[in-house]
Amino acid sequence: MSDQYPTEPTRRTALERFMGGSPMGVVVRLALLSLVVGFFMTIFGFSPQDVVNAAVDMFHEAMRNGFGVFRDIGVYIITGAVLVVPIWFLIRLSKARR
Numbered sequence: 567m568s569d570q571y572p573t574e575p576t577r578r579t580a581l582e583r584f585m586g587g588s589p590m591g592v593v594v595r596l597a598l599l600s601l602v603v604g605f606f607m608t609i610f611g612f613s614p615q616d617v618v619n620a621a622v623d624m625f626h627e628a629m630r631n632g633f634g635v636f637r638d639i640g641v642y643i644i645t646g647a648v649l650v651v652p653i654w655f656l657i658r659l660s661k662a663r664r
Contacts, residue, residue: 585592607613 581589607617
């Protein structure tokens with residue numbers, strides 16, 4: 567009877583808890599995801615150095631500009647909302663009619 571209902575759950579090692587699964591499985595998933603992301607970055611003309619330089623430039627600009635960065639983020643949100651909100655609204659309307 568105790569075989570049907572184990573009283574103690576299987577314990578994961580500290581490494582498995584940290585990585586979120588078996589180490590080999592995580593390495594394989596990360597390698598596949600890296601392959602896909604690297605492929606698309608190459609297609610669109612990005613290099614790892616471009617990404618790092620852009621992050622450093624954004625940090626320097628944030629330090630120079632202060633709260634202007636938040637203004638830029640607000641502009642990006644409003645610009646995206648001009649396209650996203652109407653599409654979302656049309657999808658909601660089409661689902662409501664079913």
